[in-house]
Amino acid sequence: MQDINPQHITNVIRLLNEHGIQTAAIFEPIGCTFHPSPEDIIKMIQDSDAFFARECGLSKKDYQDWKAFLKTGCRCPATTRAGTQCAKRVKNFTELSPQRYVERRNQGTLFCAVHQHTAHS
Numbered sequence: 001m002q003d004i005n006p007q008h009i010t011n012v013i014r015l016l017n018e019h020g021i022q023t024a025a026i027f028e029p030i031g032c033t034f035h036p037s038p039e040d041i042i043k044m045i046q047d048s049d050a051f052f053a054r055e056c057g058l059s060k061k062d063y064q065d066w067k068a069f070l071k072t073g074c075r076c077p078a079t080t081r082a083g084t085q086c087a088k089r090v091k092n093f094t095e096l097s098p099q100r101y102v103e104r105r106n107q108g109t110l111f112c113a114v115h116q117h118t119a120h121s
C-alpha cells in the first residue's frame with residue numbers, strides 16, 4: 001500500500017465533518033453499525049482486518065478465519081460417506097456473526113443440521 005500521511009487524512013476528515021459531511025460508513029458486514037472517528041478511518045485503511053477484529057473483540061486471525069469461512073459459502077466441513085465434503089451449509093449460517101462463528105468453531109458445532117448431531121457421536 002502507498003504511504004499514508006495520517007495527519008493529512010485526519011485533517012481532511014475533520015474538515016468534512018465540520019461541514020456536515022458524514023464519513024460514517026460500514027465497510028464490512030460485521031453485524032453492527034458504527035461511526036468511525038478520523039483516527040478509526042486511518043486504522044481501517046492501514047489494516048482493516050485488525051481494525052474490524054478489534055471492533056468485534058476478536059483476534060485478527062479469528063476475524064480472518066470468519067471472512068474465509070463466509071467466502072466458502074459457510075459449508076458444512078463434514079465428510080460424506082462418498083468421501084466428499086458435505087454440500088449443505090452449516091446450521092443457522094445466516095446468524096453467523098464473527099463472534100458466533102468463533103464460538104461455534106470452538107464448540108465444534110459448525111456443521112449442518114444433519115452433521116451437527118453425528119459429528120460428536
Ligand SMILES: [Zn+2]
Nearest residue numbers: 076086112115
Ligand atoms: Zn453436513
